[in-house]
Amino acid sequence: MSAYIISTDRLGLRNWKESDIDPxxxxxxxxxxxxxxxxxxxDEESKSLVSIFLNHFEDHGFTYYAVEKLNDQEFIGFIGLKYQTFExxxxxxxxxGWRIKRAAWNFGYATEGAKACLEYGFKALxxxxxxxxxxxxxxxxxxVMKKIGMSKVATxxxxxxxxxxHLKDCVVYKKMLTNESNYLDR
Incomplete structure (x- = not known):
């Protein structure tokens, strides 16, 4: 069994390991x-991303985590938090952010994991x-951003x-911690 940093009813979010690289x-x-x-x-760009995620975890204590299904420990992608510094x-x-493999789409995994990451970010971090x-x-x-309670704030x-x-025009969504005592009740 893996050491999960965040877990939900169906997902375990953890740091990356060698066996995640090929999938x-x-x-x-x-x-x-x-x-x-x-x-x-x-292949090299994907390997480099894993290194970036591992280094981010070392530097900040969080990252885009590897995600696996709890029922069979199948790697399905990543969900997590990361510092962004682009201009x-x-x-x-x-x-x-999240990226889920196609075979795992339409099961609500991105929403489920992202909700847990928001809670973790506000409560633990x-x-x-x-x-x-x-x-x-x-x-x-x-x-997904709307389902996890984020609001569109800008383009x-x-x-x-x-x-x-086709990619340069983007939207920004935001969620702020407004009342720490009742975050889970929202």
Whole structure:
């Protein structure tokens, strides 16, 4: 059994391990999964991302966590929190993000894991606000953002996507900790 940092009824979120790399590489080669990114990733780019996530965890105590289903320990992607520093009016900030393999879509995993990450960010990490961003055309991710209680606050041109007309126009959603004593009641 893995050491989960966050768990839900169906999911375990944990730090990355060697056995996650091959399924992560496969997931990042799926054009449907990578629809709202500039392109699919090479094996080396996927491995580099895992290193970035591990280093982020070492530096900050949180990251985009590897996610597995509790019933069979199958790796299904990542969900978590990460500092973002790309050039914008609202960075640096902590954002919440997810990427789930296609076979695990439409089961509510992103929503379930993201809700737990928000709670963890506010309760355990003492964050006061968490942002999320996605291209304007990514309605599925925006629906998750709404389901977890985030509100749309702005649109912007993503400084790292300016070369991609279909990806540069993005939305920002935000959730703020407004009443620490009743976060779970909202």
């Amino acid at each position: 992560f590489i496969d997931m990042n080669k799926d054009e449907a999964v990578m629809e709202f990114f500039p392109r699919i990733l090479t 914008s009016d609202f960075t640096p900030c902590v954002d919440i 003492d964050l006061k606000e968490i942002l999320a961003f996605t291209p304007c055309s990514n309605e599925k991710s925006q629906n 912007f041109e993503h400084s790292r996507m300016l070369a991609y007309d």
